[in-house]
Amino acid sequence: MTDTRLITVTPARARRKAAEAPERSAISDADRRRPSVKATMTTLQIAFFSFLVIAGVGPILWLAKAALSTTQDTISQPFAWFPSGIQWGNLAAAWEQIQVGRYLANTAVMALGSTISTVVVTASLAYVISILRPRWAKFLSGAILVTLFVPGVISLVPLYLTVVDVPLVGVSLIDTYWAVWLPAAANAFTVLIVSRFFDEIPREIIEAARVDGVGPLRMFFIIVLPFSKSILGVIAVLTILNSWKDFLWPMLVLPGSELQPISVALARVAGKTDLSLQMSAMLLGLLIPIAVFLIFQRQILKGVSMSGGIKG
Amino acid sequence: MPPISSATLAPDASPAREAEAHSPRPVPRRRPSIVRWYRRGGLVPVLFAIPGILAFTYFSWGPIVSGAIMGFQRTNLIDDATWVGLTNFAYVLSDPVLPQAVGNTVYFAVLGMLFGFPAPLVLAVYMAELRRSRALFNTLAYLPVVIPPIVAILLWKYFYDPSADGLFNQILGAVGIGPLPWLNASASAMPSIVLEVIWATAGGTAIIYLAAITSVKPELYEAAEIDGSGIWRRIWHVTLPQLRGVILALVLLQLIGTLQVFTEPYVFTGGGPDNATVTVLMLIYSYAFQYGDYGAATALSFLLAIALAIVSVVYLLATRKWSRS
Numbered sequence: 001m002t003d004t005r006l007i008t009v010t011p012a013r014a015r016r017k018a019a020e021a022p023e024r025s026a027i028s029d030a031d032r033r034r035p036s037v038k039a040t041m042t043t044l045q046i047a048f049f050s051f052l053v054i055a056g057v058g059p060i061l062w063l064a065k066a067a068l069s070t071t072q073d074t075i076s077q078p079f080a081w082f083p084s085g086i087q088w089g090n091l092a093a094a095w096e097q098i099q100v101g102r103y104l105a106n107t108a109v110m111a112l113g114s115t116i117s118t119v120v121v122t123a124s125l126a127y128v129i130s131i132l133r134p135r136w137a138k139f140l141s142g143a144i145l146v147t148l149f150v151p152g153v154i155s156l157v158p159l160y161l162t163v164v165d166v167p168l169v170g171v172s173l174i175d176t177y178w179a180v181w182l183p184a185a186a187n188a189f190t191v192l193i194v195s196r197f198f199d200e201i202p203r204e205i206i207e208a209a210r211v212d213g214v215g216p217l218r219m220f221f222i223i224v225l226p227f228s229k230s231i232l233g234v235i236a237v238l239t240i241l242n243s244w245k246d247f248l249w250p251m252l253v254l255p256g257s258e259l260q261p262i263s264v265a266l267a268r269v270a271g272k273t274d275l276s277l278q279m280s281a282m283l284l285g286l287l288i289p290i291a292v293f294l295i296f297q298r299q300i301l302k303g304v305s306m307s308g309g310i311k312g
Numbered sequence: 313m314p315p316i317s318s319a320t321l322a323p324d325a326s327p328a329r330e331a332e333a334h335s336p337r338p339v340p341r342r343r344p345s346i347v348r349w350y351r352r353g354g355l356v357p358v359l360f361a362i363p364g365i366l367a368f369t370y371f372s373w374g375p376i377v378s379g380a381i382m383g384f385q386r387t388n389l390i391d392d393a394t395w396v397g398l399t400n401f402a403y404v405l406s407d408p409v410l411p412q413a414v415g416n417t418v419y420f421a422v423l424g425m426l427f428g429f430p431a432p433l434v435l436a437v438y439m440a441e442l443r444r445s446r447a448l449f450n451t452l453a454y455l456p457v458v459i460p461p462i463v464a465i466l467l468w469k470y471f472y473d474p475s476a477d478g479l480f481n482q483i484l485g486a487v488g489i490g491p492l493p494w495l496n497a498s499a500s501a502m503p504s505i506v507l508e509v510i511w512a513t514a515g516g517t518a519i520i521y522l523a524a525i526t527s528v529k530p531e532l533y534e535a536a537e538i539d540g541s542g543i544w545r546r547i548w549h550v551t552l553p554q555l556r557g558v559i560l561a562l563v564l565l566q567l568i569g570t571l572q573v574f575t576e577p578y579v580f581t582g583g584g585p586d587n588a589t590v591t592v593l594m595l596i597y598s599y600a601f602q603y604g605d606y607g608a609a610t611a612l613s614f615l616l617a618i619a620l621a622i623v624s625v626v627y628l629l630a631t632r633k634w635s636r637s
Contacts, residue, residue, distance in 0.1 A: 024530045025440045026546040028537055037543070041441070048438055049445075052452040055511060060455070062479075063467055078479050117367075125364035134357040140365070147372050153572050153593060154617040155375035157600045157609045158382060162375055164389060185367035216356045245460045247575050252601065263462035267579055270466050282463045293458040294451070300458075301450055304516060305523030 060286065067091070067283035071275040087276065094280035098269055100262070104284065107261035110250065111243040113177055114184035118239045119232055121185040122194050127220055129191070130198035131206060141195065147188045159183060163253055179253035184243065190235050193306065197231045198224065234303035237296045244289045383611035388604060400611035409587060409595060410612075416502060417591045420577075421570040423506040429563060432514045433555075436521035437547055450522075453515035461512065465579045468508045469495070472580075495581050498588035505576050505589060517562060524558040525551060560631050567627070568620055592616050 031037045066074045068086045077083055094100050128134065129141045163179045164172050173179035201224065209223055225232070244263075251264045260268070262285040270278060293300060349355075383400050385393040404410060439449050456464065471479040472494035481491035494504045528551060536546045552559075574593040577583060583590035592612065600609035 024533060025525070025528075026437075026533055026551055027441050027543055028533065030537075031543060044438060045442075045445075048435070048449070049452075052449065056452045056455040056515070059464075059467055059471075060459070063463075075477065078477075078482065121364045121367050124360045128357045128361045128364075132357040132360065134354065137357070140361060143373065144364075144368060147368070147376065150376050151568060151572060151617045151620045153596065153613045153620075154379040154610075155372070156596070157606055157613060158375035158378040159371060160600070161378075161387070161389075161606060162370060166370065167374070182367065183371040185363070186370070186372040188368075188372070191364070216353065216360075220360075241458055247460075247462055247579075248597075263460050266462050266466060270469075270579075275470075278466070282466060286459060286463050289458045289460060290455070293454070297447075297451060297454075301454060301519055304454075304519045 060290070063279060063283050063286065066276070066279040067094075068280075069276060074275060074279065090276050090280040091284065094277045094284065097277060098265070098273060098281045100281045100284045103260060103262040103265040104288065106259055107244060107263070107285075108288075110177055110180050110246075110259075110261050111240045113181040114243045115236050115239040117181045117185040118187050118190060119236055122187060122190040122235060123225070123228070123232060124220075125191050126195035126198050127224055130195040131201070131219070131224060132216060141191075144188045144191050147186075148192070160252055174253055175256045175259060177254075177259060180243070180246075180250055183249075184239070190239075194228065194231055194235065197228055201227050230299070234299045234306070237292065237299055238303050241289055241292060241300070244292075379610055379613060379617075382607060383614045385607055387606040387610075396607065400607040401615070404595075404599070404608050404612045404615070407595070409590060410592075412587050413590045413592050413595045416577075416587075416589060417571055417573065417593075419502055420506060420573055420591065421567060423503060424509060424566065424570045425563070427506065428510040428514065428517075428566065431510060432517035433521055433559070435514065435518040436525055437551060439518065439522050440525040440551075450519065453518050455515065456512050457516040459512070461575055462579060464512050465508065465576060468511075469580055472504055496585060498586050501581055501585060501588050505580050508580075509570075509573075509576055517566075520562060521555065521558060524555050528554045556634060560634075564624060564627055567623060571620060571623070572616070 027037065027041075032041070062078075065082070066078070068088065068090055069082060070084050070087055073080065073083050125140070125144070129137050129144075163183070164174055166173060173182070205223060206219065209219055214222070244261075246261070247263045247267070250261050251267070254260050254264065257265065257268070262281075266278075266281060266285055269281070273281075382393070384395060384397060386396045386399075387393045435453060439446055439453070442449060473479065473481065474491065474493045474496040475481065476485060476491040478491065478494070480494065484490040484492065493500055495501045532550045532554065533546055536550050541549065572593050573591050574597065577589040577591050578594055578597070581589045583594055593616075596609045596612050596616070599605045599612065
């Protein structure tokens with residue numbers, strides 16, 4: 001038991017490597033040498049690759065083109081290569097007229113705040129559930145897990161009313177970022193993932209630290225957090241991406257245009273502004289999540305497959 | 313995980329006591345007292361849990377409980393809530409738009425399942441065979457998933473322009489099809505929305521399937537190969553059965569997600585044309601946030617949640633045999 005546990009906590013790099021180079025898949029090396037299989041694989045490779053490029057990258061490239069074209073060009077010759085030249089000015093105009101800069105800053109503030117509250121609450125709850133394990137921890141984790149089975153629709157309206165008039169406190173969070181940040185903290189899914197990860201920390205280390213007189217607070221900061229940097233990083237990046245994508249909730253709780261994130265602002269100005277400026281604003285709204293994804297691909301994809309493993 | 317008695321686990325402030333308390337031999341249970349509990353560090357987990365308990369009480373457990381109650385009340389933001397029995401339920405059930413919204417929502421879910429289920433699975437099975445370019449394929453497949461839905465929807469809304477000059481219609485026109493009305497006709501509006509949703513989500517699902525496929529034990533393939541089964545039979549009889557847990561879970565999650573669809577129809581069509589894309593969640597939205605009828609909105613939410621629970625139970629029962637075999 002102890003030994004396997006220690007093996008599961010091998011350095012992440014080794015595990016990654018193992019995951020990336022499977023010993024074999026449905027098609028064996030012998031198959032791969034057969035000419036018919038070779039030909040089929042090559043054909044499939046070309047077909048899938050072109051399909052993914054057209055479907056995955058095509059719309060983004062087209063958006064980039066439309067963002068830098070005149071409205072006239074985009075409407076009359078959507079596939080022509082910049083008939084009237086590249087309009088770099090569109091980006092500046094969108095930045096100015098649609099105030100893209102402010103909405104992007106709003107989105108960043110919203111996403112970072114949600115991430116901080118999610119990570120802090122998730123890590124401390126998982127610490128209680130998986131490491132400290134007081135007697136009532138199983139009730140706590142049960143009460144948290146059960147919310148995963150309740151469809152989100154049931155709490156949409158009550159959640160809104162809670163935010164409008166927070167019970168016992170009596171303040172309204174409407175038109176403040178708290179209305180987005182605080183509900184983000186109540187995330188049963190991240191608690192589940194992180195507490196499973198904490199379960200993997202060898203009990204011997206915790207016990208040894210305790211014998212050495214490490215108190216629970218220091219244990220959290222010097223043992224548990226360093227151990228779980230990777231998983232908390234994955235959670236943080238996924239939370240940033242998700243709050244960048246959020247639409248309905250910020251639209252409801254941030255009705256004033258001052259604090260709105262880019263997605264709500266884009267939906268509001270759609271059709272009311274010049275097409276080329278709208279496309280520029282959309283492109284600018286897209287760049288940051290794409291950059292975040294390209295930088296943190298490995299963590300994001302790992303996090304997504306891991307969450308799938310837990311769902312399954 | 314070896315069972316560890318709770319006494320061993322109670323964190324303690326004083327090292328000397330700790331050494332004693334954490335010795336492997338079982339500590340005899342003594343009558344708990346508040347002072348003992350406190351001195352043994354019983355308060356520490358409470359302090360760690362407080363932020364989370366507050367967050368869940370206010371923003372998860374509380375709303376879920378009031379979501380179950382508020383449907384039986386009349387709530388506005390001024391007066392105290394009053395009990396009105398089943399009035400809200402009678403009201404939402406007699407709404408003439410409801411049958412259509414239910415029909416549309418089911419139609420959306422069915423279309424999403426028919427076309428959205430095989431696509432990521434095929435993609436993942438193929439990607440699992442890649443040796444060198446898998447990282448690139450991963451990136452390409454996942455790219456649409458990171459695009460903020462509003463950007464994607466507004467872009468596709470432009471692609472769907474129903475005139476002959478519309479982007480998709482120009483492409484189809486080049487091969488002699490169209491022009492199609494896309495979002496502008498009742499018959500094609502919902503399929504158009506489904507197409508965009510599949511495009512936006514298939515990559516994420518494929519990544520999850522791929523992770524499951526790569527954890528299939530290679531011995532199984534080897535055994536199948538030695539038994540003389542070809543590549544297709546190996547995929548059919550080894551890969552897919554090994555994936556059934558993930559498949560069953562993802563299909564259920566997709567079902568639950570699509571039955572609560574809101575953003576796409578809301579931004580694409582606003583429910584039109586002729587209510588052809590009004591979904592149940594859009595009805596809930598309009599009750600609550602356009603008419604301020606929170607009681608009706610929660611009543612309908614409650615009914616939808618019950619329906620989702622029934623769908624889940626039926627689904628789990630129907631697939632029980634397959635998931636066990």
